[in-house]
Amino acid sequence: MVRSSKGRKSTIYDISEATGTSVTAVSMVLNGSWTRYRIKEETANRILESAQQLGYNVNMRARGLRLSRSGxxxxxxxxxxxxxxxxxxxxxxxxxxxxxxxxxxxxxxxxxxxxxxxxxxxxxxxxxxxxxxxxxxxxxxxxxxxxxxxxxxxxxxxxxxxPSVVSDNRGGARALTEVLIDKMRTRGRAPEELVFLGGVAGEYATEERVLGFRDAFEASGNSPAADAVDCCGYNASAARQALAHGYESLGRLPAGLFINSITAFEGLVQFTSQLSRDALQSTVVGCFDWDPFAAHLPFEVTMMRQDVDKIISEAFALADNHDTATPHPLVVVPTGFGDVMDEDDQAIKHKYDR
The missing domain is CATH 3.40.50.2300 (Response regulator)
Incomplete structure (x- = not known):
């Protein structure tokens, strides 16, 4: 820490002397109460600047005072x-x-x-x-x-x-799962083979998506397998390892995969790159994330797209109306299907647009 010229830690007395203000005024500025006692903004700025130069440990309330617009x-x-x-x-x-x-x-x-x-x-x-x-x-x-x-x-x-702004993780996951179940049925595959892969157990987004996954099964009159949900994390290597383990047990990929992030989806791409070109043709794949590169993959994938424009717009709207009210509002922004979909996907999607 920067010390005073006398070699000791700076105090409010040093700041008072350096700025030509009273110790009381310095104390009021540093504890954030200066506006109540009609201390001039110019004086408050000078005190804070001096405190910073002298290395005084200003608390966060004082450091963040709205003395002027920063832009x-x-x-x-x-x-x-x-x-x-x-x-x-x-x-x-x-x-x-x-x-x-x-x-x-x-x-x-x-x-x-x-x-x-x-x-x-x-x-x-x-x-x-x-x-x-x-x-x-x-x-x-x-x-x-x-x-x-x-x-x-x-x-x-x-x-x-x-205040918080989040995607409709539960509703989006339900819609995506419904599409995957319908596609599996069309191909003569049992919905119970659909696997949810990725995310972190106990984390809000993952838990909401798991609930949406289960909601879709309940609505369809089916139940997922006991081990259908594998929250192996978001990173590609964890997803790749989980897929390798499942492939070793089944001797093939699951009939359906709900991948819970684009990074976990990278793990799927990495793992299947070692398999034959036909290995994924009989597997229905969906991802709760979106990236246009998926249009160039050698297999079909249905992607759920989060509305970043709406999320940020809603966040700024909350900031504009900032207050200290409790409880703070939670804004949930609807999700939608990405544009990387085949004709069958588009027909099924139409049923679940909200």
Missing amino acids: LAGMILPHYRNRFFAGLAETFEEQARSRGLCPIVVSTQRDPAVETSVTETLLSQRVEVLFIAGVRNPTPLNSLCAAAGVSCINVDLPGSGA
Whole structure:
């Protein structure tokens, strides 16, 4: 830590001396109560700048004071490795600029320590709004934002500490499962062979999609197999290993596969690349994610597409109407089928459009 000229840790007395203000005024600015006592904004800015120069440990509430518009809008997200998160980032940047804001997007690799550090840094730069995307436990970050007086919105994964915008994971998964079951029946395959692969047990999005998967079976008068759900994670290698294990047990691929992310879907592509070209022709495949590359694969796949434009628009709408009301609102955005579908898919899809 930077120390005072006397070699000790800086105190409010040092800040008072450096700025020519009273110790009481310094204390009020640093604890965030300066506006109640009619301290001028110019004075408050000078005190905060001096505190930073002297290395004083200013609390997050003081660091995030809305002393002036920064013109910055922040977003944190896990990574850019799939089209969904990349699409969220790109759409966020576009909509932020349309509002006269300069967007800052940072990936955190789902590391809670990095999420906290990045949030603190963005708040210290006085972002006017922070979108927290794909964070499994956003509550600590919501608390930091609340202490700093900064509006924050949870995106993709909800939390109780701030307004949230999520995809309709349950409804989308049900619609996708219904399509897969119908296609399996058309091909004379038992729906009970449909496997749900990918995601993280206990995580909101995965749990909602599993519920939608089971809803579709219940509506069709069938039940999934006892081991139909394999939450092996989102990464490609885990999905590839799970498929290899199932292939070894069955001597073939399952009759139907519901893949719970585009990264897990990559694991399917990697695994089947080692098989004969016909290995996937008898398997019905669906993915709760979308990427246009699927149109060039040697097998059919039905994809569920999340509406990133609507998600970001709803998030900004919540930010515009930010208040401290509890409970915070949860906005659920409908999903739709991607455009990588064959004629049979399109006919079946028409039955389930919502």
